[in-house]
Amino acid sequence: MDNESGNAYWAANIRLVTVLLAIWAFVSFGMGILLRPMLMDIKVGGVDLGFWMAQNGSIYVFLILIFVYAVMMNGIDRQYNVDEE
Amino acid sequence: MDLKTMTYIVVGATFLLYIGIAIWARASSTSDFYAAGRGVNPIANGMATAADWMSAASFISMAGLIAFQGYQGAKFLMGWTGGYVLLALLLAPYLRKFGKYTVPEFIGDRFYSQMARLVAILCLITISITYVIGQMKGVGVAFSRFLDLPYEWGLYVGMSIVFIYAVLGGMKGITYTQIAQYCVLITAYTIPAVFISMNLTGNPIPQLGLIGNDVGSGTPLIAKLNQTIQDIGFGAYDGDPPSYLDMLLYTITLMIGTAGLPHVIIRFFTVPKVSDARWSAGWALVFIALLYTVAPAVGAMARYNVTTTIWPNGVQGEAIAVDQLPQWFQNWETTGLLKYEDKNGDGKIQFYNDKSEAMKTLATERGWQGNELTKFDRDIMVLANPEIAGLPNWVIALVAAGGLAAALSTAAGLLLAISSSISHDLLKSMLMPNITEQGELTAARVSMAGAIAVAGYFGLNPPGFAAQVVALAFGLAASSIFPALMMGIFSKRINSHGAILGMVAGIGVTLAYIFAYKGMFFIPGTAIFPASTPEYWIMGVSPEAFGCIGALVNFIVAYVVSSVTAAPPKEIQDLVESIRVPRGAGVATSH
Known part of the structure; x- marks a missing residue:
C-alpha cells in the first residue's frame, strides 16, 4: 500500500471512530448522567429517560456502535484494499 | 429431593463437564497455551470473553449494589459495558494484528524498552492478583453457603478444578470451559429474574418489568418502589446522586479500566483474523448485556x-x-x-x-x-x-453453580494473564531469551500452578488490598495500561521515555490519591484522610473514581516528554504502520 492511500485509510478510520465515540459519550455521560436533570419530563415506560439510559439504554447503544463499527470498518478495509484475503 | 443433595448433583455435574472439556482441549504448543492456537470462532470467543469478564462481583454483588444505590448504581452498568466500545474501536483489532501473546509484550516491543515491559508486568500482576483473590473468596463462600463445606475446603476444591483445566489446557482449555461456564451462569441468573419480574409486573422480560407497572396498583414499579422506601425514611430510588461529577469520573474510570484489563485483552488474541476481533468484541457485549440489562431489574425488584x-x-x-x-x-x-x-x-x-x-x-x-x-x-x-420468588430447589442449586461458574471462569482468565506474563514476558523476553518452545510451555504450566497456589494462599489469608478491586485494579488499568496501549497504536511519536514516565506518573498520582484515603498500601490506620467521608475528597471525587485523572496525567506527561526527546526509531514507526492495517495478520502469528 502506498503512502497516500495509507494516510487516507487511516484518516477514514479516525473519522469513523470519532463519530462513534461521540455518540458513545453522548448517550452515557450526556443523557445518562449530566443531562439527566433536563430530560426528566421525557418518560420511557415508568421511568425518566436519563434513568433508563443510565441503567439500560446506553448498553443497547454500545452494542449497536460496536456492530456498526465492525461492518463499516470491514467495508473501509475492502475499499482501500487492505482487508485480510 | 432435599436442597443439599440437589446442589451437590448440579454443582458436581458442572464440574464434571469442566474436567471433561479440559481433557478434550489439551494444549500442545505455546500458541495453544497462550492464545488457543488462534483458532477460536469470534462468537465462541465472545461467549468466553463474557464469562472471563463477568466475575463473582458481577454475578453475586452487582445487583445488590444497584439495589441499595438506586439510580447512581448505573455507574457500574455503564462503566463495565462502555469499556467494550473502547476495546473494540481503539485496542482489540490492532493488538490482534500485532499478533503476539501478552499485553506487556506489546508495551515492551512498541516502546522498545525492557523498563516499559517491566512496568507493564508489575501493573499486570498487581491488577490480576488483586482481582483473583476476590474470585477465590467467592468460590470459598459459595461452597460454604450452599454445600455446607468449610470455606477452606471450598477453596481447595475450586483450586483443584482450575488447576486441571488451566494447567493442562492453558488458554485453549480455559476458552472452552468458559463457554460452558457462560451457559451455566446466564441460565442461573435469568430464570429467577424472569419469575420475579412476572410476579411483580406481569411481564416476563425483566428489562421491560423495570420500566413496567406494579401488578397490584397499576402504578410504575419504580414509583411504587420510591414510595415504599421513602415511607421508611430512605431516599428515592431514582433520586439524584450525591455528586454528578463523581458519578461521571467513576463511570469513565470503570470504562477505561475495563478496556485496560489484561485478562480481557488477551481473549482477543485467540481469534483467527483482525476482522474477527472486531466482531468478537460485539458478540462479547451481546452476551454481557444479557446479564447487565437484567441486573438493574433484579436490583430494583x-x-x-x-x-x-x-x-x-x-x-x-x-x-x-x-x-x-x-x-x-x-x-x-x-x-x-x-x-x-x-x-x-x-x-x-x-x-x-x-x-x-x-x-x-x-x-x-x-x-x-x-x-x-x-x-x-x-x-x-x-x-x-x-x-x-418461591422457585423449586433445582433453581437454587443452579444459582449456586452459576456463582461458582462466574468466579472460576474469571479466576482462570486472570491466572492465565499472570502465568503468561511470567513465563513469556519475564522469562522468555527478559531473562532467558534462548529458552526452547518446549521449555517455555513447561515454564508456562509451572507458573500457572504457582499462580494458582499464590491465589489460593491469598484467598485463605486475604491481605488489605484484596477488598480494593475497584480502586486498585481499575485505577491501575485505567491510569497505566489503557493509555500506554492507546498511545502505542494511535501515535507514532510517543517514544520510550514518554511512555515510561507517563505510566509512572499516571500510576503515581492514582496510587497517591487512593493511599491518602485508604491507607498506605491499604494498611489500616495509615490513611491521611478518612476514606468514607466525601467532604474530604478533592472536589467530591472518590478514590475509586480517580483512575481517569491518572490516565489524563499519563497522556499529558507522555506527550510532553516525547515531544522534547527524539522520535522512536524507524523500525518502531514501521511497526505502528503495520499494526494499523489488517492485511497480513496471518503472517504475524508465526512467532
Missing part, C-alpha cells in the same frame, strides 16, 4: 420484595412478626449475612432508616427503638432471589 416482606401492609400497618418470617429469611439469618434484633421487644421487626429526622418522630410515636434489621448484606439480593 429485590429491594421492593425485601421491603414489602417486612412491611406487608406498608408502614401504616404493622411490621412482620418474628414468627411469621418467610423461610428464606431464616435460612439467610443462619449464614450471618442477615441479622435482626427486636430492640423494643414487641416481637415484630421494624425496618427503617433511623438516621432520618422524620422517622425519629414517627418512631417515638409508635414505640420503635431503632432499626431492627441490623444487617442485610447486599450479596443476598441475588443469592436469595430464587427463594424469595
Whole structure:
C-alpha cells in the first residue's frame, strides 16, 4: 500500500471512530448522567429517560456502535484494499 | 429431593463437564497455551470473553449494589459495558494484528524498552492478583453457603478444578470451559429474574418489568418502589446522586479500566483474523448485556420484595412478626449475612432508616427503638432471589453453580494473564531469551500452578488490598495500561521515555490519591484522610473514581516528554504502520 492511500485509510478510520465515540459519550455521560436533570419530563415506560439510559439504554447503544463499527470498518478495509484475503 | 443433595448433583455435574472439556482441549504448543492456537470462532470467543469478564462481583454483588444505590448504581452498568466500545474501536483489532501473546509484550516491543515491559508486568500482576483473590473468596463462600463445606475446603476444591483445566489446557482449555461456564451462569441468573419480574409486573422480560407497572396498583414499579422506601425514611430510588461529577469520573474510570484489563485483552488474541476481533468484541457485549440489562431489574425488584416482606401492609400497618418470617429469611439469618434484633421487644421487626429526622418522630410515636434489621448484606439480593420468588430447589442449586461458574471462569482468565506474563514476558523476553518452545510451555504450566497456589494462599489469608478491586485494579488499568496501549497504536511519536514516565506518573498520582484515603498500601490506620467521608475528597471525587485523572496525567506527561526527546526509531514507526492495517495478520502469528 502506498503512502497516500495509507494516510487516507487511516484518516477514514479516525473519522469513523470519532463519530462513534461521540455518540458513545453522548448517550452515557450526556443523557445518562449530566443531562439527566433536563430530560426528566421525557418518560420511557415508568421511568425518566436519563434513568433508563443510565441503567439500560446506553448498553443497547454500545452494542449497536460496536456492530456498526465492525461492518463499516470491514467495508473501509475492502475499499482501500487492505482487508485480510 | 432435599436442597443439599440437589446442589451437590448440579454443582458436581458442572464440574464434571469442566474436567471433561479440559481433557478434550489439551494444549500442545505455546500458541495453544497462550492464545488457543488462534483458532477460536469470534462468537465462541465472545461467549468466553463474557464469562472471563463477568466475575463473582458481577454475578453475586452487582445487583445488590444497584439495589441499595438506586439510580447512581448505573455507574457500574455503564462503566463495565462502555469499556467494550473502547476495546473494540481503539485496542482489540490492532493488538490482534500485532499478533503476539501478552499485553506487556506489546508495551515492551512498541516502546522498545525492557523498563516499559517491566512496568507493564508489575501493573499486570498487581491488577490480576488483586482481582483473583476476590474470585477465590467467592468460590470459598459459595461452597460454604450452599454445600455446607468449610470455606477452606471450598477453596481447595475450586483450586483443584482450575488447576486441571488451566494447567493442562492453558488458554485453549480455559476458552472452552468458559463457554460452558457462560451457559451455566446466564441460565442461573435469568430464570429467577424472569419469575420475579412476572410476579411483580406481569411481564416476563425483566428489562421491560423495570420500566413496567406494579401488578397490584397499576402504578410504575419504580414509583411504587420510591414510595415504599421513602415511607421508611430512605431516599428515592431514582433520586439524584450525591455528586454528578463523581458519578461521571467513576463511570469513565470503570470504562477505561475495563478496556485496560489484561485478562480481557488477551481473549482477543485467540481469534483467527483482525476482522474477527472486531466482531468478537460485539458478540462479547451481546452476551454481557444479557446479564447487565437484567441486573438493574433484579436490583430494583429485590429491594421492593425485601421491603414489602417486612412491611406487608406498608408502614401504616404493622411490621412482620418474628414468627411469621418467610423461610428464606431464616435460612439467610443462619449464614450471618442477615441479622435482626427486636430492640423494643414487641416481637415484630421494624425496618427503617433511623438516621432520618422524620422517622425519629414517627418512631417515638409508635414505640420503635431503632432499626431492627441490623444487617442485610447486599450479596443476598441475588443469592436469595430464587427463594424469595418461591422457585423449586433445582433453581437454587443452579444459582449456586452459576456463582461458582462466574468466579472460576474469571479466576482462570486472570491466572492465565499472570502465568503468561511470567513465563513469556519475564522469562522468555527478559531473562532467558534462548529458552526452547518446549521449555517455555513447561515454564508456562509451572507458573500457572504457582499462580494458582499464590491465589489460593491469598484467598485463605486475604491481605488489605484484596477488598480494593475497584480502586486498585481499575485505577491501575485505567491510569497505566489503557493509555500506554492507546498511545502505542494511535501515535507514532510517543517514544520510550514518554511512555515510561507517563505510566509512572499516571500510576503515581492514582496510587497517591487512593493511599491518602485508604491507607498506605491499604494498611489500616495509615490513611491521611478518612476514606468514607466525601467532604474530604478533592472536589467530591472518590478514590475509586480517580483512575481517569491518572490516565489524563499519563497522556499529558507522555506527550510532553516525547515531544522534547527524539522520535522512536524507524523500525518502531514501521511497526505502528503495520499494526494499523489488517492485511497480513496471518503472517504475524508465526512467532
